[in-house]
Amino acid sequence: MTTTTATEDAPATEPGAPSTPAPSSDEVERRRALNRMKLVATGLLVLAAVVFVVARQFPHSTFAGYVEAFAEAAMVGALADWFAVTALFKHPLGLPIPHTAIIPERKDDIGRGLGTFVQGNFLSGPVIAEKIRSVGVAVRLGEYLAEPANARKIGDNAGDAVKAAVDALRDEDIAPVVEQMVTDRVQAVPAAPLAARVLEAAMVDGHHQLAIDSLLKGVDGYLDRNAGSLRDRLDEESPWWVPEAIDDRIFEKLVGAVRRFIDEVGGQPDHQVRLHFDERARELVDRLRHSPEMEARGEELKAQLLAHPALRTWTATLWQDLKVTLVEASADPASDLRARLEAGVIRLGETLQTDPDLQAKVDGWVERTAIYLLDQYRDEVADLISGTVERWDAGDASRRIELQVGRDLQFIRINGTVVGGLVGVLIHAATHVF
Helix, strand or coil, X not given: CCCCECCECCCCCCCCCCCCCCCCHHHHHHHHHHHHHHHHHHHHHHHHHHHHHHHCCCCCCHHHHHHHHHHHHHHHHHHHHHHHHHHHHCCHHHCCCCCCCHHHHCHHHXXXXXXXXXXXXXXXXXXXXXXXXXXXXXXXXXXXXXXXXXXXXXXXXXXXXXXXXXXXXXXXHHHHHHHHHHHHHHHHCCHHHHHHHHHHHHHHCCCCXXXXXXXXXXXXXXXXXXXXXXXXXXXXXXXXXXXXXXXHHHHHHHHHHHHHHHHHHHHCCCCHHHHHHHHHHHHHHHHHHHCHHHHHHHHHHHHHHHHCHHHHHHHHHHHHHHHHHHHHHHHCCCCHXXXXXXXXXXXXXXXHHHCHHHHHHHHHHHHHHHHHHHHHHHHHHHHHHHHHHHHCCHHHHHHHHHHHHHHHHHHHHHHHHHHHHHHHHHHHHHHHHC
């Protein structure tokens, strides 16, 4: 807080010290109000002096005697209170009177006392805990979060925070971490038992039979596409003395038999081939779970997969894709990520307003956190206050404090003038009565 005004020179600063900032409009108005009250208090003193001089011109008047007594006592009270108020901030009339200029002379003691006072009376656990309980942090937080406009603000801030965090991360630092995370995660999962669970899950709904259906369709399609080459191969394998008509007949029989087999297996869910496939699949599940050989084979295949260049290329680009997705989704108000975030914020706010257990947990966490921070940094706050006051220039500190409370102190001078005058009248009256 600056102590200069539009009508008063700024205090001198030490070499190298930062220049005093221009006064704010509030400080200028405070200075004007202080000057007005000083003028009023001083005007009353001058008025009392004038009244005293005028009253002295009527020595034989009873009324003038009371007026003179009032004015005389009012001057004494005004001067006494002027001295008391002035002595707080500077030496009256520039005279080095003992126990004056209290604030400039004892600035450091005042700063330490203020720090100790704040530490003991405001930064204490019971005081803070009581205040937190009376405020109802959880309910107020819930009311704030439940407002859609506030949820949108949080979403905007979260989007900015995500972008700033992503921009601050170097790709060459994060990409290896992502690759290592993927690798560690895959290595931690036993391959054979996982394959057993996947195969067993497929068998529950009969999805494993799709493999047979696909195989049958593949064989049928292969026969259609390669009938000519298969017939030529039969000619090559057949003895030279077998007539071509017989080869054609044999080929038709073979192809027909294969097609009938495909139709039978494809059209009968309980065909022997399918049942045999089910049995072999169950045996494979059991071996994947209990066979050390299958377990070792699974780990070997997993190691080959992790070492494959294609996987390393994919993990290297994973962070880039994830980064782009996060930045775009967090920056787009219409994205699903932002919509889910804002909806989650609103739900949290509504829950905080209606769930007493959650309210108690949040309030308790805030209270414990505040008390912990107080225990850790109570002394630092007191040192900050005292250290800040100690760094103030003595005259500057005096002006700062006077700017805050000086206007109210001028009422002491005004009251001293009025009360002193009334006391003077009472004393004057008492001397005549007794």
